[in-house]
Amino acid sequence: MSSDPWGRVDETGTVYVRTSEGEKVVGSWQAGSPEEALAYFERKYEGLVVEIGLLEKRVKTTDLSAKDATAAIDHIRGQIDEHHAVGDLETLGRRLDALVASVEARREERKARKAKQTDEARHAKEALVAEAEELAQSEQWRAAGERLRALVDTWKGLPRLDRKSDDELWHRFSHARSAFSKRRKSHFAALDAQREVARQAKERLVAEAESLSGSTDWGPTAARYRELMAEWKAAGRAQREHEEDLWNRFRGAQDVFFAARSGVFAERDAEQSENLKLKEELAVEAEKLVPVTDLKGARAAFRSVNERWEAIGHVPRDARPRVEGRMHAVERAIQEAEETEWRRTNPEARARAEGLTGQLQAAVDKLRAQIDAARAAGNNAKADKLSRELEGRQALLDQALKGLEEFGG
Known part of the structure; x- marks a missing residue:
C-alpha cells in the first residue's frame, strides 16, 4: 500500500483521496505500482489546477461571457465532484466558488452597464426626436435637411432599446422627417x-x-x-x-x-462745346456795350450780336444759365437806358411830374405855415402832430423832385 498527504492506494489497487468528509474513491489502478497510480491521479489534479488558473485569468482579463464562464466552471466542478484526482480538491472547490462570485459580480456589472447604456441610448434618442420635431418646423431648408440626415446617422450608431420603446421613438423621428420633407417639397413647388x-x-x-x-x-x-x-x-x-x-x-x-x-x-457734346466757345465770345462783345452811352448804336449792335447768337445753336445744359445770363444782363441794361430816355423825352410824363411836384410843394409850404401859427398860439401838441405830417409830405416832395431831374431839370 502507498500513500501521500492527499491520497492512498490500498492492496487491491483502489485509489482514495482525502477530504474533510473522509476518504473518497478516486478509481482503481491495476497497470502498475501504487506510486504510479498516485502520480497519475496527482497529474490529473495538477491539470485541474492549471485549468482553473487559466479560467480565472480569462474571467479576469477577457470579455468571456457569464454563460461560457459558468459552463466552464460547471465542467471543472463536475470533475472535482467525481473525485477523479488526488490533491486538495476542497481548495479547488473554493477557488471555483470564488470564480462563481466573480462571474456573478461581472454579470451584475455588465447588467448595470447595459442598463446604463440603454438609459443613455433612450435619452439620446429622445433628444434626437425632440430636435427632429423642432427641425420639422424650420424653413432653413438646406441646413435643416443636412442636420436631419446627420441625426439619422447618429440614430443608427445608438444601441436598440426594447422593441416597443424603440419603435415608438422611431415613429416620431420618422414622422418629423416626413413632415419636414413634405413642407420643403411644398415650398419648392411654390417657389418653382x-x-x-x-x-x-x-x-x-x-x-x-x-x-x-x-x-x-x-x-x-x-x-x-x-x-x-x-x-x-x-x-x-x-x-x-x-x-x-x-x-x-x-x-x-x-x-x-x-x-x-x-x-x-x-x-x-462736342458740337455744343464749340457752340459755347462762340457764344462766350459774343457775350464778351455784348458786354462792351455797357454802360450805354449811345442808345441807338447800342441797340443796333446788340441786335447784330443777338442774331448771330440765335444762329449758333445749343450749348451744354450746365453752361446755359451762365452764358445766357451774361446776355440778359446786357439786354436789361439797354432796356433800362431806353426807359430812362423815354421818361426824359415824354412831355406828358414831364407835365405830370411838374404838376405833382407843385402840389407837394404847396402842401409842404402850407404845413409849415400852420406849424408856425400853432407854436405862436402856444399849441405845441398840434404843432408836433403837423410836424410829423410835414416829414411825410417832405419825403414825397424829395422823391418827386428827383424824378423831375430825370426829365432834365
Whole structure:
C-alpha cells in the first residue's frame, strides 16, 4: 500500500483521496505500482489546477461571457465532484466558488452597464426626436435637411432599446422627417411656380427691351428702359437655368441702345462745346456795350450780336444759365437806358411830374405855415402832430423832385 498527504492506494489497487468528509474513491489502478497510480491521479489534479488558473485569468482579463464562464466552471466542478484526482480538491472547490462570485459580480456589472447604456441610448434618442420635431418646423431648408440626415446617422450608431420603446421613438423621428420633407417639397413647388411666373414676365420684358434697342427717340426710350429695369427687379428670380440667359439678353438690348445714344451724345457734346466757345465770345462783345452811352448804336449792335447768337445753336445744359445770363444782363441794361430816355423825352410824363411836384410843394409850404401859427398860439401838441405830417409830405416832395431831374431839370 502507498500513500501521500492527499491520497492512498490500498492492496487491491483502489485509489482514495482525502477530504474533510473522509476518504473518497478516486478509481482503481491495476497497470502498475501504487506510486504510479498516485502520480497519475496527482497529474490529473495538477491539470485541474492549471485549468482553473487559466479560467480565472480569462474571467479576469477577457470579455468571456457569464454563460461560457459558468459552463466552464460547471465542467471543472463536475470533475472535482467525481473525485477523479488526488490533491486538495476542497481548495479547488473554493477557488471555483470564488470564480462563481466573480462571474456573478461581472454579470451584475455588465447588467448595470447595459442598463446604463440603454438609459443613455433612450435619452439620446429622445433628444434626437425632440430636435427632429423642432427641425420639422424650420424653413432653413438646406441646413435643416443636412442636420436631419446627420441625426439619422447618429440614430443608427445608438444601441436598440426594447422593441416597443424603440419603435415608438422611431415613429416620431420618422414622422418629423416626413413632415419636414413634405413642407420643403411644398415650398419648392411654390417657389418653382413663382419662378415660372417670373420667367414669363422677364421673357416679355426682354422682348420689349430688344424691340427698343434700335430706337433713336433717346429721352422716352431711356426712361422706358429705367421702367423696364424696375419691373425686372420687381418680377423676382426665374429658374436658375433661365435667369442668366434672360439677363444677358435684357442687358445686351440695353447696351445696344445706350451705346448708340452715347455715340450720338458724344458728337452732340462736342458740337455744343464749340457752340459755347462762340457764344462766350459774343457775350464778351455784348458786354462792351455797357454802360450805354449811345442808345441807338447800342441797340443796333446788340441786335447784330443777338442774331448771330440765335444762329449758333445749343450749348451744354450746365453752361446755359451762365452764358445766357451774361446776355440778359446786357439786354436789361439797354432796356433800362431806353426807359430812362423815354421818361426824359415824354412831355406828358414831364407835365405830370411838374404838376405833382407843385402840389407837394404847396402842401409842404402850407404845413409849415400852420406849424408856425400853432407854436405862436402856444399849441405845441398840434404843432408836433403837423410836424410829423410835414416829414411825410417832405419825403414825397424829395422823391418827386428827383424824378423831375430825370426829365432834365
